[in-house]
Amino acid sequence: MKLERVVTTPDNYAPFLLSQGIRFGNLLFVSGQAGAGEDGQIVAGGFRAQGEQAFANLRRALEAGGSSLEDVIKVTIFVTDMGNFKDVVELRRQFFTAPYPADTIAEVKALYDPDVMIEIEAIAAVRTAGDE
DSSP: OOEEEEOOSSOTTGGGTOOSEEEETTEEEEEEEESBOTTSOBOSSHHHHHHHHHHHHHHHHHHHTTOOGGGEEEEEEEESOGGGHHHHHHHHHHHOOSSOOEEEEEEOSOOSSTTOOEEEEEEEEOOOTTOO
8 A cells, every 4th residue: 555645625734745635545645724814824713713624624625634523533623722622622523424433632832833723633534435
């Protein structure tokens, strides 16, 4: 098996020598997705708006790699303020379905940009014909 790079358009990660994701066999490893729009700018509207955009970006990267939100096995969510934990739970309820993925939620001092409040990375299954 070989490593396959996942690319989305636009690819805001390319200048930083990062891949949106890497597929290896039936597993997909997606880089951290934040609340940036297609122009690379952080969306306005606070934590919830950034979270919704981050999950939309995660969905896009998963689909580009042949997977989906329904196939996420493990997710790691980084937040800059654990006071937003209730919103994180609501975002998980909005974007994931049972069985919910294994999860780590961690508060960090900062993310790649001072305006970023949430970043989500994931490991997902890539289903092939006949997989249930």
